[in-house]
Amino acid sequence: MIYLDNSATTKPHKEVLQAFIQVNEQYFANPSSIHKAGVESNALLTKAREQLAQLLNTEEKNVLFTASGTESNNAALYGLAKSSDFRGKHIITTEIEHPSILEATKRLASEGYEIDYLKVDKQGVISLDELRAKLRKDTIIVSIMHVNNEMGAIQPIEQAAELIHETCQAMLHVDAIQSFGKLPIRFNGEKGPDLISISGHKIHALKGTGVLAFRKKPQVKPFIVGGGQEFGLRSGTVAVPQAVAMAKAARLAIEAMPQHVENYKRWANDLHDFFARFGEEVYVLSSRNGAPHIMSFSVRGLKGEVLINALQKRDIIVSTSSACSSKQTKTSHVVEALNMDSRFKNGVLRISFGANNTDADIEAFKKQFIAVMKELKGEFTS
Ligand SMILES: Cc1ncc(COP(=O)(O)O)c(C=O)c1O
CATH class of the missing domain: 3.90.1150.10 (Aspartate Aminotransferase, domain 1)
Known part of the structure; x- marks a missing residue:
């Protein structure tokens, strides 16, 4: 064949599967437990987070593990929308985003947020002039995918970020699920995106793994509440083997x-x-x-x-x-x-x-x- x-999805790399199995066998303890085994699995989790932080040019405390690219995208939009609505309720995205963004914006619209959708040209690319015209003082989020999953259009993320940061206080979220490992995408000091979503199964890691990373300390309303894992932002016992596999696949993707x-x-x-x-x-x-x-x-x-x-x-x-x-x-x-x-x-x-x-x-x-x-x-x- x-x-x-x-x-759509990739076959997991052998090394990634081996890491996953090894961590499951040797470091299965709950990383929140205070006994030795828990401390050891937490150390592995921290290392995986550090590796991803380094690849994305941010700090370890700014990397959240999620269970999919869809969850990362949903958490970015809801998390930011609900934590920033005291400043405004205006959100900008594009009309060719993945459904994990478009359905989230539809739901936010039903909750009183105002959404503007940027058009694209025949090559699937947004217009920076249209973005400029749509940015407002009360814009809280701009969410733009880096690479379109259906036809591969690349959006001008760096220029969009510059424009947004010069004009207002909106955060730029980038769905980099189709671009990570294929095009450079990282945080860039004070410039560039503020949040980035990636998904494991698009980079030869496992299905059901994702990352939502932040340029600076995350200030989002938690999307999943409970035991307060992932810095209180995403509760649920952290899947250490999946996180280690994800970090390994990400490193391999960037190296190759x-x-x-x-x-x-x-x-x-x-x-x-x-x-x-x-x-x-x-x-x-x-x-x-x-x-x-x-x-x-x-x-x-x-x-x-x-x-x-x-x-x-x-x-x-x-x-x-x-x-x-x-x-x-x-x-x-x-x-x-x-x-x-x-x-x-x-x-x-x-x-x-x-x-x-x-x-x-x-x-x-x-x-x-x-x-x-x-x-x-x-x-x-x-
Ligand atoms: C651009 C884009 N965003 C989000 C997703 C959703 O990622 P996941 O399948 O990990 O939920 C996909 C998956 O196809 C995608 O291509």
Whole structure:
């Protein structure tokens, strides 16, 4: 099987699984316990937190472990909204965020917050002028994803941060779930983002692991209350093995980033050239300036499921543009926001690369795609 759906999830690295098992076996004690075994597992937890803090350029006390990217995003929005509403209730985000942001903003809207959604251009990128125009004195949060999960658009995070911090006191939250390990994303002193979300299973760690990190001491209202773990901000016995696995995967992702990104760029360029050979039959949504690990495209008049099944029969695994929307029949909100030609809207597929892919996988994809096009559309001989 050639797995090209790494933006939906990745296979955990062997070293990461080994660390997870080892910690489960040797350091299973509750890190809040005061006995020796508890102190030892707490020491491991602190080390994992320190590693992540270092990778993100913040302090250990600013890193919270969560149980998913979704939780990190929800906690960022609710936590900030509920702790800052004395200053205002205005929130800005984009219309192409992941549902874990968009559904949270919808709920906040029902609780009296005012939400503005930034539009995107055909390449999926926001306009800084629109952001400037929408920022207000009572804006408390701006939440912008770094890399879009459906088509790989990269948002101008650094410039957005500069603009926000010059204009008002709003905090910039960045959903970096698709960018961590593929593009540089870190805190940057007084500039840059204020909060960053990452998710373990997108970086060859385990499902059900996430991080919400802060540039400075977190001042958010706790989202989950109870025993006061995670500096009182996220109660629940901390999953030390998951945290250690997450820190390990994050370190491996950052260390290997230059090599992986070089591969992803080469494959993305190759596929852009390849799809161009099909002329008007294939429309590529991803831009050459986008994140190199995500390539979205659509074949004129063909439904996504039909293409997925045809490729799957040939052992090639790709997905519709997002795993979350793949079981839904309606066109995704991202595809709608891009204002695409309607003949291409129903069939958007996403190829996404990960650490385990090779040149041979891309060659196999191309070969099988040609075969599928011949099978389904007949007229292709290229
Ligand atoms: C951009 C983005 N944000 C958030 C999430 C949610 O992360 P998780 O699956 O860890 O809940 C995803 C997952 O696909 C994503 O791609």
